[in-house]
Amino acid sequence: MHVYLLFKDREKDDSKGYLSQEDVINDLNIEVILGFADTRAGQTEPDPIIKEQFKNVLVRPLKTRAEVLYRQGVVAQALDCKNEVLSLYDMTRGACESLDRFSEAAKNAGDPSSKGAILPRMQYLKEMTNRLSTLRMSLSDIRSRFAAGNGFTDFIDRFSNEYSEVYDSGLNYAVQNLEFYNTNGSYTISSGLGPGCKLSDLKVEAFSPLSQEEAKERQKESKWYSSFFSKTSADTTKMRDDVVLDEVDKLKDSVAVAILDHYSDFVEEQLTFFHNLRDQLAFLAGCCILGANFDSSSLITCMPHIVSVDPIDKDTAPAEGSSYGGAPDRIDGLPTKIEAIGLYDPTLALRTKKMPVSNDIPATPNSMFIVTGANQGGKSTFLRSLGLAHLMADCGIFVAATDFSCCLYEQMFTHFARREDAAMNSGRLEDELKRMSFIIDNITRKSIVLLNESFATTTEKEGSAIARDLTGALYANGMTVFMVTHLLQFANEIYAKRPKRISFYRADRREDGARTYKILPGRPLDTSFGLDLYDDMLEKYKAEKNATRSLTGNYGGNAGMGMGLGGMQSGYGAPMGGFGAPGM
Structure with missing residues (x-):
């Protein structure tokens, strides 16, 4: 008997699923x-x-x-x-x-x-x-x-x-x-007669338990007869020999086993x-x-739309070794179309029990998306929302969005920055390269790759060179890639070439430095506005110290540290000590 709730023609998926x-x-x-x-x-x-x-x-x-x-x-x-x-x-x-x-x-x-x-x-x-x-x-x-x-x-x-x-x-x-087996009920068997008068082709024809009246009658029959057989009626002979009864018991066992085997x-x-x-x-x-x-928590979900990619002429396929400048708009059979309205990170929403800031992605056949912008601007959260939406859509359930359309991907690979810990047997850059090597060895055109601040563990120049070579190869082969990066040299270099099939997005930042957590179409800038965070840290630190002083009246001890941090801040704005003025 088949269940077939998850598949129309089979019970389950025996594949290994995502390789990573x-x-x-x-x-x-x-x-x-x-x-x-x-x-x-x-x-x-x-x-x-x-x-x-x-x-x-x-x-x-x-x-x-x-x-x-x-x-x-x-x-x-x-x-x-x-x-x-x-x-x-x-x-x-x-x-x-x-x-x-x-x-x-x-x-x-x-x-x-x-x-x-x-x-x-x-x-x-x-x-x-x-x-x-x-x-x-x-x-x-x-x-x-x-x-x-x-x-x-x-x-x-x-x-x-x-x-x-x-x-x-x-x-x-x-x-x-x-x-019948527990109540000494009746059973009927049939058989043929084989060589040597041995029974053959035994078959169980019927079996039934004793009724309550029959069981009571059996319990009354406790008298032993002196003869080998005892007549209980005109047409019935009851067997009373221990050996014969033992054989009858074995036959009953055989009947029960035959029924259970059936x-x-x-x-x-x-x-x-x-x-x-x-x-x-x-x-x-x-x-x-x-x-x-x-x-x-009043969170919005939708059933995603699965779109198909139209095949294109073979002569538009990229030439061997082509990079950002020579790749076509589309590649035959490539799943690259996506559209999202009100997309958000469900893990953030479920934990906070409220609707977070959502983002939109206009319908596009593009296969590569490069996201830059302000630190703490919501880029990683945006990337995670995309990954989860694709993952949930690909397995046939609802996604965290008002509306979502995408293609199916046979594999998903993620390459997020890792913290260095004692379990690592190598440096962070070496670890990143090993993980990327696994992706390159197993990726196909029907794969989606999510890169989050990859190669930020080395210098801007070296990281940009690695990112340029890697993404250039992925782009030329039509892979679908979503990349969050702070490698601004790399991002600006790619943007300057105006390649087809690449969308550029940027984390929004207001004039006063506030983050809106919206990810909008936009070219890479020359800064990630890290000093915004630094300034916020200083303001919070000074506010905490002032609050402590007002409560305790203690102007000694750590006051020097507060002045030191203040001097460092002043150094960025005007030449007044610290790093602002030339030294000796």
């Missing part, structure tokens, strides 16, 4: 998203199954637009019926936990054909039929609440057809009749079915919980 999963998870703060998807309102403990399944789906992008549309339909239905979805998930999780225990007990009982394994196997089969019956009734109850024509209703209808009420009744009747494959198939259903519902439950967290 650890970097993507860390750089995009995906753990924050997982934390808001695996814990329901009112609960303190996360659900490990939801977290695992949600994470597995996030890092495995879909391959085609049809796959995205199919999953979007299922996710939309789940969001509309979140209470029913969460209830179904709880039910199937409980079913899996119970069935796993019964399955383990049956396996631990030893040889399936042994006497000791019969009762555990019977209990396992009985538990399976009970769980299937409960699921059938639950799906029947909620069927009318789901809109027709999507993967969710297709699953419900498929299950109802394959496990119909008639089938359910027949299976439960057979399982109830298995009580249902063995069915039981294992249904166990797989329940696990598939639980895992797929876990992902959808995660979507419901995450969606509820967005809604509780």
Whole structure:
């Protein structure tokens, strides 16, 4: 029995997903998203199954637009019926936990054909039929609440057809009749007669437990007869020899084993079915919980549009070795189109529980985006919002934006600046180059690359040279690249060439130095306005010192440090001591 909630023609994606999963998870703060998807309102403990399944789906992008549309339909239905979805998930999780225990007990009982394994196997089969019956009734109850024509209703209808009420009744009747083994009920077998008068081709024809009246009569029959056979009626002979009874008991065991073997494959198939259903519902439950967290903070989301790229003539492909000046507007089959309205970082929004500043990207076929501008202006947050939007769109769920359109990417690579720590066996620049080497070795045209302040660990001149060579190769081969950089020499050099298919954006800054956290189209400037931050730091420091002095009346001690910092500030504005005037 198939679930097919996440794919139209298969249960799951067996691919490895993103090749640099650890970097993507860390750089995009995906753990924050997982934390808001695996814990329901009112609960303190996360659900490990939801977290695992949600994470597995996030890092495995879909391959085609049809796959995205199919999953979007299922996710939309789940969001509309979140209470029913969460209830179904709880039910199937409980079913899996119970069935796993019964399955383990049956396996631990030893040889399936042994006497000791019969009762555990019977209990396992009985538990399976009970769980299937409960699921059938639950799906029947909620069927009318789901809109027709999507993967969710297709699953419900498929299950109802394959496990119909008639089938359910027949299976439960057979399982109830298995009580013949515990009540010394009746069973009928047929066989042929082989060589040497040995029985052959034994078949179980029927089996049934004793009724309550028959069981009471059996309990009364405690008298032993002196003869080998005892007549209980005109047409019935009861066997009373211990050896014969032992053989009859063995035959009963064989009948029970044969019946259980008949249902063995069915039981294992249904166990797989329940696990598939639980895992797929876990992902959808995660979507419901995450969606509820967005809604509780009045955060805007949308289902993204997946666009196709029109092929172009082969003669417009870039010449071998071409760089910024010679690449065409489009490359055959290249996913480069994007449009965003009201795009924001969901990790920031979920943590602060309020709508942050959002940004727009006009529709463009461009494949490279270079973002410069003021320090602390929101560039890294903007890049993270883009990465998360692509990642969530590629796996078929809602994104943090008013409207979002993009192409599918088979791979996502992130290259964010790292802090140097004791675990590093090499310098920061060497570490950056190693990580970039991995990206270059594995990138394809259907990859998206997010570069955040790469190569800022060396000098401006060397960093610009590395960035120019690297991005030039990526550009010439039609890769989709979003780059945040403070390498202004590099950015201005590229901008001066006015290359096609490259968009330039800049973090907005007001005249007074205030940051708006808007990322707008704009050419690179010659400064990142780092002195704004320095001046703010000095103002805060002096304000804190003045507040301390007014409270304590202490003008000694650290006062000299405050004067020193003030002198340094004065040095930038006028030649009055510090670094402002020539020294001796």
